[in-house]
Amino acid sequence: MRELLILLLACLNAAHVDARTWRYRSRPGASLQIVINGAAVGDTVLVEGIVSEGSIRVDRSLVLLGGTDALIDGGGEDDALLITADHVTVRGFTIRGSRRSNLDDMSGIKVNECRGVVIADNFLDRCFFAIYLSGVKDALVEGNTVLGERGAEDFMANGIHLWKCSNATIRNNRIEYHRDGIYFEFVTDSRITGNTSLHNLRYGLHFMFSHRDAYEDNRFEDNGAGVAVMFSKVITMRRNRFLANRGASAYGLLLKEINDGDIIGNAFMDNTTGIMIDGCNRISVRDNEFRLNGWALRLFANAIDCDFQGNTFAGNTFDVSTNGSLVPNTMNGNFWDRYSGYDLDRDGFGDVPHRPLGFFTLLVEKQPYAMVFSRSLFVSLLDRAERLIPSLTPESMKDDKPMMRWPVLLGTIDDRVEEHAAEPAADPASEGATGAVLLICTIAAVLVSRRLIVPHD
């Protein structure tokens, strides 16, 4: 029995020994391509030093390990590293020098038509596309740092780009200064978790025609817009942070023509528009925080069966805005810092409904230039009047069970935002002075209006 066991172990060892490790150290005359071409399936190639022999091609299943100062410089010829075989691992390299070409989609690491590739812990330095997967199944892209060229985002393509892939995992990467940080086109059943996507020209993350994907625990900050989900189905979005995406056409999250999405537990802060929902069906928006945005939520009238529950709206200029009257969506049990109702039965929910859609919001949606009157006395008076006697705001757009207290924060807020939130408390003296000025202004306004109304003889 013992002999048998030893024999078995020996066999295992032999199998193990079969996969060899090749060590490549750059020096004049050495070629990594020749080492790769000489390696057998399953071998490991340990690379040290700078490889600058142009585009490197991997056409068999290998593990490429980056050792001391491992750098692959494509020298501006095509893709720096092109992978066309199953189960290739690329770990620990710095990669640069892909050709910039709009016609041929050149990239730092390109993977074509295979499965099971692992791209981990690399640094992609100013590549046109950085990591480009085309027709790849079961890929893992993890722990990479992807940096475009600051100030030249116009001429960079996407950071991590997936085209017709399935079952991919994109985890713990950091992407900056590209066109789109992460781009999914025709990608199904994939997960994007723990990534940080900053300073990208267009979107931090972009879905097109992709279905059954999830993105969770990511951070999207200061991009042209945070995330755009377009023409896709069944997308799950949980615990992401959408921060400081600002500009005339900037959104924290842009949803266009998508069905069956879940948006749960995210934080939207400091964006021009938190979420824009255009032409979507069956979107569930639960337990999110909308704070300090221009518009927290723009819900177009073509959205159907969207459900908003347990969200916190605080400190936004506009909480909810829409462009039409027919709004077949539900909105219940949210917290609104503008709610001025009461809770006599003490069940934690307000006894009178809250109408988040103000008169001025509607006005601005129809006449954007009316924005110059924002926060003016007249507008706030009109808003208050509309709240007392609603005549323009849609009847269906209301929260019947507004929460009375702030829900427990979700722990998705970072220090930067807390800094914002800590606004100086108004001291009573200045408040009194403001009150007096307001009173005088009102009396003046009344006098002026009387003067205007009195007919001249």
Next chain:
Amino acid sequence: MKARNILFALLLMPALWSCGQRTPTIDFGKAECAHCRMNVVDRQFGAALVTEKGRQYVFDDVSCMVHFVVKGSVAEDQVKAWFVCDHAEPGTLIDATTAHYLHGAAFRSPMRGDVAAFANAAERAKAAARGEVEPMDWASVRLQLAE
């Protein structure tokens, strides 16, 4: 009085000149597509139209421009001029009605219209050598993309 009128007319003239039809400009990276709301960033596939009233709309893909009119956001007879980006000279807008087009999967445009426009036929022939593409004129591009 007369001198003042003339002066006024002179002052007004530059303003009137500027009302004439000009090629629109696309503020790449900041402009929003009038149809799909995406930021317009791709200098090779952008498009724009000008209405009879002089209003300009920009698009990130020729297909967005065609759909915009097909869906009636602007009526067909209100369109005064159509423009597309020259694929060979990224970012340059040219007259869409006289441009030379190629359609095919070789071009991956932002909204999958996959149509590239060229100002001259020679550039188009050069790009067509890449294969998997079909030459088209403006009328057939509109038919193709309107579906």
